[in-house]
Amino acid sequence: MVDLESDVFTCTPSYALYLAETAEEMGHDPRELPISTVVFGAEPCTDPMREEIEERLDVTGIDIYGLSEIIGPGVSNECHEAQDGLHIWEDHFLPEVVDPRTGEPVEEGEEGELVLTTLSKEALPVLRYRTGDLTTLDYEECECGRTMVRMDNVTGRADDLLIVRGVNLYPSEIEHAVLDVDGVAPHYRIDLDREENLDVLELTVERAEDTDRGHAELREEILERLENVLSFTPDELTLVEAGGIARSEVGKVQRVYDHR
Numbered sequence: 001m002v003d004l005e006s007d008v009f010t011c012t013p014s015y016a017l018y019l020a021e022t023a024e025e026m027g028h029d030p031r032e033l034p035i036s037t038v039v040f041g042a043e044p045c046t047d048p049m050r051e052e053i054e055e056r057l058d059v060t061g062i063d064i065y066g067l068s069e070i071i072g073p074g075v076s077n078e079c080h081e082a083q084d085g086l087h088i089w090e091d092h093f094l095p096e097v098v099d100p101r102t103g104e105p106v107e108e109g110e111e112g113e114l115v116l117t118t119l120s121k122e123a124l125p126v127l128r129y130r131t132g133d134l135t136t137l138d139y140e141e142c143e144c145g146r147t148m149v150r151m152d153n154v155t156g157r158a159d160d161l162l163i164v165r166g167v168n169l170y171p172s173e174i175e176h177a178v179l180d181v182d183g184v185a186p187h188y189r190i191d192l193d194r195e196e197n198l199d200v201l202e203l204t205v206e207r208a209e210d211t212d213r214g215h216a217e218l219r220e221e222i223l224e225r226l227e228n229v230l231s232f233t234p235d236e237l238t239l240v241e242a243g244g245i246a247r248s249e250v251g252k253v254q255r256v257y258d259h260r
């Protein structure tokens, strides 16, 4: 990047953070790299994760969305101006949002599963394809002036839903609650096991590199936030030092390990 003066970088959100760490290890200040924009996709990205990428690399973070069954990346894209939802290219794709349980369309603005129909694709058109991705649609005109409908960042999949002792949880909800805690790095993993017919959830969270907050204090705040936001307490909470959770060097990051 330094040699070629790369300006824009496209990757998964977890890879953007991996790049920042690697640059540091190589003796570069990631904020001094020539990139101004990171376009990230292929993994759910919550707002705290985006903020971390923007802060660590001193860039504007733009979300892109697509799926191989339709076209790959490029079904929708955030605009640089507003960064407030991803414009779906409606001249090519007709979006709908349905209730994942019944398949019935939801009211405008309600969350549900995104369904896409291709309008211009030849040879392999796709009719009312259920993407499995959970989002909402916003038909208000965007600050940037574009009038194409915007979808919210995909923060979960209909089939990601974890049912732990009868409690419904999305990994993205856990991510959102935990990453809001000061002193926590944007890396975590969830391990699910079954012990004597009971579901057991172990959450592993990484400490931020530069934090001087004590172990006990961090633990307590994480547990308190999970309880307040999700009414949920993990069976085990492990705090590890910065760099303690495996990074994805290739492909998509795996955060949930279901051993049940």
Ligand SMILES: [Zn+2]
Residues within 6 Å of the ligand: 078, 079, 081, 082, 083, 087, 142, 143, 144, 145, 146
């Ligand atoms: Zn816009």
